Amino acid sequence: MLRPSLFIAAALFAAPASAQTTPAATARSPECLVRITATPTSWLIQGFDPFDNRSPEGSFNVTFFNEGGSECRITPVFELPQLPFGLKKNGGTAVRYALLNLSDSRDVTPYAARSLRKFSDPELVLAPNQSKMLTYKLVVDPSQVREAGMFTQDVTIDAQDRSFVSFGSTDLVLGIQVLPSARMGLSGAYSMNKGQAVVDLGELRTGIAPVVLGLYVNSTGSYDLQVSSSNLGKLRLGSTEWTVPYAISIGGDAINLSGVSSLSKPAGAAPLLDPLDIQFVIGDVSDRRAGTYSDVISISVTAR
Secondary structure (H helix, E strand, C coil): CCCCEEEEEEEEECCCCCCECCHHHHHHCCCCCEEEEEECCEEEEEEECCCCCCCCEEEEEEEEEECCCCCEEEEEEEECCCCCCCEECCCCCCECEEEEECCCCEECCCCCCECCCCCCCCCEEECCCCEEEEEEEEEECHHHCCCCEEEEEEEEEEEECCCCCEEEEEEEEEEEEECCCEEEEEEECCEEECCEEEEEEEECCCEECCCCEEEEEEECCCEEEEEEECCCCEEEECCCCCEEEEEEEECCEEECCCCCEEEEECCCCCCEEEEEEEEEEECCCCCCCCCEEEEEEEEEEEEC
């Protein structure tokens, strides 16, 4: 669960401011028998945050062991027990991925139900009782990760010769776990000072402040905003007791600044980009001293 925060300093001025072997393969070629062991059997990219600019990928090992009495010459092939191609969550939109054999840099992704094979592809040669380990990389297209959850697809690794005869296979689960995540920022009339966004609310006047300010939230789904005011909803003149009451609304929802206020937003079309207008309403300003009145508003977001 990620909880980014930002701070807004608002100012008002009075002045401008396990492996299995296929029985058929054993019957056809009793002298070549391949046991395939994948470690682990679920190839999962775990804890991926779509907003941290990290590439979603992971490397995994497969061991091929010749349990027969003669040499085996095979090519590992990835096949899909069920179409279509892509990682899915609860039958939703498929997320594309790629599988790469790191030993020879070949793309072995089963785009069309199985890995594309060429006659020139190198073979894996195993003497009797010999084993060899290959490393594969699973890479997911980050532009297609649209919501939080677990996205998976079942695949089979099949050890085949050039005639497509199978000498052993094992089943795998490919997948990516996407974390609930949210990021936010400001747009419009503000400046930055020592890491804080500073908003100039203009001259001392009662009513809606003439400032265009927006909060935008990127989220994998539903999220909660928490808003608090250092002066509990008052703009204060320095360290004096002179104050001006004010209120704000975010995305049309009034925020209670007398304590920590929460605002919940439901899931939209993921990935969610939610633009929310921020409006400042200034209270009674009569008989106030001249000077700069200010407050610090803290806003944090938590994805659900």
